[in-house]
Amino acid sequence: MLIFATIFISAALVFYSVGVWSEKFQKTLKLWHVIIFWIGLICDTLGTTMMEKMATEGSLFSFHGITGLLAILLMLFHAIWATIVLIKKDSKMMGKFHKLSILVWFIWLIPYISGMIYGMTK
Template sequence: MLKYAIITINLALIFYTIGVFSEKRQGELKVWHLVMFLIGLVCDTTGTTLMGLLSKDGTLFSFHGITGLLAIVLMLVHALWAIIVLVKNNEKMKVSFHKFSIVVWVIWLIPFLSGAVFRMI
């Protein structure tokens, strides 16, 4: 199960990063960016759930556990906000959305990196 958890967490990094930085580079939120955000969210939630099932040391209430939960919640809010922006089809919102995306991505990196670092130590 650890192998699948590691694979899905890394897939989350790949898909979410593609979505966030493609949106920034293209300068406007598009539907396919939302798809990348959603795939990243599903992969991250799956990997985190698998890691949680494997964990016996109570990491839910650790720095990693709290930031990981925060990251998933922010990814969900990010995806929901993207849906709202796309449905409203407001050009100004679509162009400025990337600022929020970058913030969520950076926050998401904290538990991703802390999980890798803490497990290696």
């Protein structure tokens, strides 16, 4: 299960990074960005769920557990908000959306990196 969890978490990093940074460089939110955000969220949720099933008791309330939950909730908010902005076709918001995307991406990196560090020390 560890291999699949690692694959899903790594896929989340790839999908989310491609979505966030391509949106920033293209200077507008597009449908394919939103789809990539949702795929990244799904991959992260699957990988995190698998990791949680293997984790020791009490790890949910660790730094990594709390930041991981926060990151998934932020990714969910981000994907929902991206969907709303795209449906409304608000060009002003579509052009500024990358600021939120980059913030969420950086926050998401915290549990990703802390998970790698924690995994390497075990």
